[in-house]
Amino acid sequence: MATSRLPKLVAFDLDYTLWPLWIDSHVSSPLERDGDTLNEVHDKYGDTVAFYHEVPQILHRLRAAGVVIAACSRTTATVLARRALALLLLPPKAGNPESPAMPAIGFFDQLEIYPGSKITHFKQLHKKTGIPYSEMLFFDDELRNRNVESLGVTFHLVSRGVNNTCFERGLESWRAKHLEKVLDALPDAAT
Ligand SMILES: [Mg+2]
Secondary structure: OOOOOOEEEEEEEEOOOEEEEOOOOOOOOOOOOOOOOOEEOOOOOOOEEEOOOHHHHEEEHHOOOEEEEEEEOOOOOOHHHHHHHHHHEEOOOOOOOOOEEEEEEHHOOOOEEEEOOOOHHHHHHHHHHHOOOEEEEEEEEHHHHHHHHHOEEEEEEEEOOHHHHHHHHHHHHHHHHHHHHHHHHOOOOOO
16 A cells, blocks of 8 residues: 655644543552553552553654654643653564664654643644644544644544544545645656
């Protein structure tokens, strides 16, 4: 299958998009990791925080393609969310089992984690990266955050966490909206 053009920035919400919990109400400090356990940390009561299982390879794919990766969350638990990202170890890229596991936070070029409308989060992303909104694709499980479309961001609603199917659908919806960018990127673009 031919690979097609990716957006320049892909942003993910955290709660119920990358992990199956609300970090502000389901998790209690301190978070800890047992040794080098992959994709799992636990809180004060032994409850675990882990990405949905297809998330690590999706992050690897984006990173390998040079796409800017952002986390956009309106949680009030800003410190705990960052701590979870810092502690979670991503499994090696598929096909490279010998490569070292890396902390998830290293995959995120931008972190916008604070309460309020996500319009603010995306305005900050645009200001910090200079990337146009038309090059941004956002995955989020809450419909209210679709308001970022008013900026020109492509919003993809996540129903049961990000997985490969949902990710591909998001890419398809971005490509459908920006066909001219996709065609321009083809080696023999139809004229
Ligand atoms: Mg959410």
